Amino acid sequence: MSVTIKDVAKQANVAPSTVSRVISNSPRISEKTKRKVRKVMDEMGYHLNLNARVLVRQSTQTIGIVMKNSASHSFENPFFSELLRGISQACHEHDYSINLTTGESEEEIFNDVVKMVQGKRVDGVIVLYSKKDDKVVPYLMEHDFPFVMVGKAVIDSSNVMYVDNDNVQACRDATNYLINRGHDNVALLGGGSHFEVDKARLEGFKYAMNEHKLNLPDGYITNIDTGNSKEMQVIHELMDLPEPPTALVVTDDINALKVMAVLQDRNIKMPEDVSIISFNNTMLAKLSNPPLTTVDTNSYQLGYESSNSLIQLLDEPGMLKRSVIVPTTIVERHSCSRKMTHNME
CATH class of the missing domain: 3.40.50.2300 (Response regulator)
Structure with a gap:
């Protein structure tokens, strides 16, 4: 026979309503009482009947x-x-x-x-x-x-x-990180223009470049559209510019790996020839060669x-x-x- 709320209440010497409030983590119940009731629930093997709770609260949980x-x-x-x-x-x-x-x-x-x-x-x-x-x-x-x-x-x-x-500030910081290391020719590789995160990071990138009065040649701002059959071509086009960038802000770790693959195929060394900073601090950033400097978005x-x-x-x-x-x-x-x-x- 299953253990009920009333059984738990009797064993814990509290009212059934107190047990219900402990289950819902009500702030009206002290931490001491919560610990006491939860201990009794564990000892008696009480398990919350989610189906009943859904019916009572009219909630799917x-x-x-x-x-x-x-x-x-x-x-x-x-x-x-x-x-x-x-x-x-x-x-x-x-x-x-x-x-x-x-x-x-x-x-x-x-x-x-x-x-x-x-x-x-x-x-x-x-x-x-x-x-x-x-x-x-x-x-x-x-x-x-x-x-x-x-x-x-x-x-x-x-x-x-x-x-x-704060994606504007985050990309401003990332761009400044490269500029402060002596890079004047900094390009941005985004993930598309449809999403607000990409627009915000573009704004932060432009802010940092303008702040340092650095030029933005045509082609220095581009996007790697995931799933597009020509997504790698934009990287080649960027590096084929008359004055290619020496540093790249890439707004996603996974896209940074695509950039690194193209650079390696072209025998461009990282970070000696081109420096890269990306976003998200995923496991890809740690495992890449070289390991990526990246903005941890938590x-x-x-x-x-x-x-x-x-x-x-x-x-x-x-x-x-x-x-x-x-x-x-x-x-x-x-x-x-x-x-x-x-x-x-």
């Missing part, structure tokens, strides 16, 4: 995750795996499950979201991106459905809860904070919408060097 790209492309990038690990940890702490979109195109991903909302399959949604001309966020807003974004909202940002880095924390924020919003629907800015740091490795200058007598 599930959070929907809207992927930036198709699942097959997203999981190629360790950044998203780490992001999901943070989301999963917060969900685990609050007894929530996860439901991922599985569509392979923007339209299929949008249809997945419609099914989540209309079918009441999830309590709320985390959107793992922010971009212009997106259909998902306006749909969620129109249906007054709880959601949190990873990335600053394009529309009505003051009324949307989001978690992000992707795990981005995921954890987005999940925590959504669960808080579900518990307190009337709460003031807020944003969380996760700090970034530059992790120095061996892909950047100081530009050597010739001493004049």
